[in-house]
Amino acid sequence: MATGTAEKKYKRILLKLSGEALTGAEKFGIDPKVLDRMALEIGQLVGIGVQVGLVVGGGNLFRGAALQAAGLDRVTGDHMGMLATVMNALALRDALERSNIATQVMSSIPMSGVVDHYDRRKAIRALGNGDVVIFSAGTGNPFFTTDSSACLRGIEVEADLVLKATKVDGVYSADPFKDPDAVKYERLSYDEVLDKKLEVMDLTAICLCRDHNMPVRVFEMEKPGALLNIVRGGQDGTLIE
Numbered sequence: 299m300a301t302g303t304a305e306k307k308y309k310r311i312l313l314k315l316s317g318e319a320l321t322g323a324e325k326f327g328i329d330p331k332v333l334d335r336m337a338l339e340i341g342q343l344v345g346i347g348v349q350v351g352l353v354v355g356g357g358n359l360f361r362g363a364a365l366q367a368a369g370l371d372r373v374t375g376d377h378m379g380m381l382a383t384v385m386n387a388l389a390l391r392d393a394l395e396r397s398n399i400a401t402q403v404m405s406s407i408p409m410s411g412v413v414d415h416y417d418r419r420k421a422i423r424a425l426g427n428g429d430v431v432i433f434s435a436g437t438g439n440p441f442f443t444t445d446s447s448a449c450l451r452g453i454e455v456e457a458d459l460v461l462k463a464t465k466v467d468g469v470y471s472a473d474p475f476k477d478p479d480a481v482k483y484e485r486l487s488y489d490e491v492l493d494k495k496l497e498v499m500d501l502t503a504i505c506l507c508r509d510h511n512m513p514v515r516v517f518e519m520e521k522p523g524a525l526l527n528i529v530r531g532g533q534d535g536t537l538i539e
């Protein structure tokens with residue numbers, strides 16, 4: 299029953315991977331071992347017939363805010379950050395295709411000859427054909443984050459769920475890296491995240507999801523099997539809805 303519906307709760311997901319996660323054991327850039335592990339986990343989803351859209355961050359290479367702090371113009375820094383996400387997307391496509399998973403990269407910033415320009419209808423068609431689609435270059439606009447682009451693309455392609463893979467195993471009452479007494483939530487409403495200013499995801503992204511009823515699950519990518527478990531209906535991490 300390779301593609302049986304009983305094996306999965308969600309038909310189409312939008313998975314957001316943080317750029318920083320790609321660094322793995324390396325000091326900078328991209329750790330090929332992390333790419334291979336992600337390809338393996340994503341391949342398991344494709345194997346049970348889940349349609350997978352991906353958004354990858356760029357924080358392992360450049361972040362606009364950090365470049366601004368170093369003296370660069372903010373918009374230039376954000377352009378560099380968005381280009382960084384395209385590099386990560388190319389690396390991820392390479393790893394997925396080496397694992398025989400058909401993958402397309404689309405960019406919000408036209409980049410003829412390198413990747414296709416984002417086209418919602420083409421993306422939906424590719425997802426329907428079982429290809430993984432990586433949405434790169436964020437929203438194409440400065441002052442946004444890849445959390446927002448993940449939610450935006452997830453809503454546009456009518457995904458059933460946005461999954462935010464991160465370093466922590468869910469949303470806590472405070473940043474668990476800073477507050478050892480922070481308590482994990484199993485479930486939160488969008489308004490609770492906004493009212494409590496929980497910073498696991500940027501608030502623009504949460505507002506967008508609230509306005510379009512897009513559920514978000516925040517989970518720990520390093521936890522083996524968590525991703526597959528979630529698409530089968532498991533409760534890893536925190537659900538925001």
Ligand SMILES: Nc1ncnc2c1ncn2[C@@H]1O[C@H](COP(=O)(O)OP(=O)(O)O)[C@@H](O)[C@H]1O
Nearest residue numbers: 316464465468469470471472473475496497498
């Ligand atoms: N209330 C909270 N619950 C969980 N994580 C939080 C919270 N507030 C801040 N964080 C931080 O948010 C990070 C997750 O965001 P993510 O986008 O993956 O990281 P980055 O900071 O690299 O963009 C976690 O690693 C955690 O340190």
Ligand SMILES: O=c1ccn([C@@H]2O[C@H](COP(=O)(O)OP(=O)(O)O)[C@@H](O)[C@H]2O)c(=O)[nH]1
Nearest residue numbers: 317355356357361362376379436437442444
């Ligand atoms: O729509 C977008 C998405 C991203 N970025 C820039 O790209 C960088 C990398 O994205 P992000 O910080 O979201 O990556 P992550 O934290 O997930 O690695 C950001 O810091 C921004 O500078 C942007 O300007 N517009």
